[in-house]
Amino acid sequence: MTVERRLEAIGPRLHRQLGRLYPEHDQQALRQQVETLLRERAAERPAALQALDAARRADPDWFVRPDMLGYSTYVDRFGGTVAGLAAHVDHLAALGVRYLHVLALLKARAGDSDGGFAVADYLAIEPRLGTMADVERLAERLRAARISLCVDLALNHTADDHAWAKAARAGDPFYRAFYMVVDDAEAAERNAELPQVFPTTAPGNFTHVPEMGGNVWTTFYPFQWDLNWRNPQVFVAILDAALRLANHGIEAFRLDSTAFLWKQPGTDCRNLPQAHHIVRGLRAALDIVAPATLLKAEAIVPTAFVPPYFGMDEGDGFEPECHLVYNNSLMVAGWVALAEQSAQLPAVIVAASGGLPSGANWLSYARCHDDIGWGAVLGDLRAIDAEPEARLRAAAAFLHGTGDSWARGVPFQSDGAALHGTNGTLASLAGLEAAQDDAAREMALRRITLLNALSIASGGLATTYMGDEAGLLNDYDYAGDPELAHEGRWIHRPAMDWWALETPAALRISGDLTALRDARIASGGAGAPTPTATGDAALLGIACGRDRVFLNFGDREVAVPEAGRDRLSGAVVEAVPAWGVVWLEAGA
Structure with missing residues (x-):
């Protein structure tokens, strides 16, 4: 299908968004300006990427597959430079990665840059990391390994030195x-x-x-x-940047801060309808010029506000928005479940995570570069608990290491009294840092696998955060760096320790990740999760494809509803061990 045919088919969807956003502007002139831009960028699109467009148009659910697993990393913390990252593609391929999110790649503000998210130039790479030519070579190397490259596109703001x-x-x-x-x-x-x-x-x-x-x-x-999205020229400028980046080989964009885009007096300026119209307009334009491209919403919002980020019907048929949306609530719920030894909250989130539209998927994860933001699940807890804030404060306090806790998290933007966030690596939060003997280390390793299993079994594009496959611990050295000391999230942004991959802990964690990946592929599970009954408060049940997965968030053994063969161990099992996972094979 040519760009003209796609423009004819998809253009009306794009024009609807422009009309909703900019009703007081000359619609004909704006449409002509945007369509001219689309034709120019389409003419510049390399042949290899046009072939990718055609393949993905023929298989629009390509990213909703059991083998679609991801990895997220900072270039400098992982490989030093873009070329150094490219040298480790084999490591990613061995983990089964099909999607690589490279954080803060674009040229950032001089000095403090919010970890690279204060962008000074959308069309240039951070100079210390490499050049756009290096990125094109990386993208080509990744495509050969069936890995799609994702970068951040900051929509809400630019740096003050842009x-x-x-x-x-x-x-x-x-x-x-x-x-x-x-x-x-x-x-x-x-x-x-x-x-x-x-x-x-x-x-x-x-x-x-x-x-x-x-x-x-x-x-x-x-x-x-903050950008003034009421100005249509902002839409045109950001769209131009996205199209140019897509033509450099970038296959996915993490749309940073999507909830904040539209400013309206008398509101909290979050999750407003116009923010969705902006993203749907960008989606329509990319579907015309670069249909191989995925959009991922960084919408760290309560579960009730998430569905519109996939798209919705506003009277003109379903309008798609983002292909992927972070299932942040499920991640937070997993940590609450560990602290409480109760599967109640993740069961609620799993139940609320169904009903995805066609051509959409969750982005699931156990940890990421940001903090665990407790407020994201307040709305979900209010439906089942009269004192949700007290409950979350207790979970946060546990992860901050109070009492006899095995966790080693650190409060974020708070002294711990206010309900805000918690920092820490997966391994440190799960107890590996505090473990003093083999028994404690075994329990910590089980908890790490448990949270990875929650991410993978729930069907989304499960993404591992850098170093979590190696069990890297909190990096407290950031506090001695004047440029980083004010930003507590650097505690869970350690440099990749390549030697650590050979430690017993890393071999165990990566081996468990591989087993979980293989089990999901064998089950045929992908897309929205479905909860299954378990009969025990600590035990979470998830239907994954043909199989049922049971996750034990308690420190005691729990019987499974019925005996069966576990894909992870190959044995017939009747119970899930403390902090354990059982992946029951259908019909076995």
Whole structure:
């Protein structure tokens, strides 16, 4: 199908979004501007990527497969440079990786950059990591290994030293309209109704910039200027960046901070309908020019707000939005379950995770580069518990190592009294750091596999975070680095220790990951999970393809509802050991 035919078929969906977002603008002129851009970028698309487009249009559910497992990493922490990362593709392939999310790859702000998420240039690579030519070679190497490359596309903001921000600061009216500036009175009024993302390190939502004549909207850090998506030229500029990056071989975009895009007085400026219209417009445009490309929503929001990020019907038929959405609530629920020795909350989240539209999948994980944000599951807990905040505070306190806890987490943006977040690597949070003997290490390793099993058995594109396959522990050395000391999340962003892959713990963890991957492939399980009854509060049951998987979040053995052959051990089993997993083979 040619770009003209795709434009004819998909263009109306794109134009609907533009009409919803910019009703007061000249629609004909805007459509012409966007369509001209689409044709130009389509003409530049390399033949190899056009062939990939055709293959994926013929197989639109290619990313909803039992073998679709992922990996997420920082380039410098993993391989030093883009070329160094490319040298370790064989390691990723051995883990069964089919999707690689490279964090903070684009050129970042000089100095503090929120871990690279304050982007100074959407079309350049961080110089210390390499060049765009290096990225093209990496993408080609990954495609040969059947691995899709994903990078971050920051939609909510740019760095304050981005060319657009520099021009705005210098008085260019075109680029000044790319950002939002309010006076002191409006900033105070808005701050009273807006929550704070980083209340300790970056309180408030505005930053006074004299050259801009007021207070620039800065939801995250003062050096991250929020984009004014009410301006259609912002949509055009971001779309152009996405299309150019896709033509360099990038196959997926993690859309950073999607919930925050549209600003509306009288609201908390999160999850507003216009934010969805923006992303659906980007999706339609990419479907026209680069249909091999996936969009993934970084929507770290309560479960009830997640479904629209997959798309919805607003009267003109179903409008797809993101192919992938983080199942953040399931990740948080897994840690609550470990702390409580109860499967109640993950069972609720699994039940709420069904009903995905065609051509959509969850992105599941045990840990990531961010903190465990406890507030994400407050809404889910309110339905089953009269005091959800107290319950989450207890879970957080346990993971922070209070009492006889085996966990070694650290509070994030709080002294632990406020309900905010928890930092730590998978291994340290699961007890490997605190383990002093073989018995304690065995229990910690089981808990690591348990959370990996929750991610894999729940059917989504299960993604391993860098170093978790090696059991890397918290890196406390970050506190001695003046550029990192204020950002507690660096505790779980250690440099990859390649020697650690040969330790007994790493061999056990990676071996268990392989067994879980093979079991899911054999079961045919992928996509939305389905809960199954277990009869025990500590035991979570999930139907995965033809099989049933049982996850024991307690420190005692629990009987399975019926005996069967376990794909992981090959034995016929009647019970799940403490902190254990049993993958019952159908009909065995």
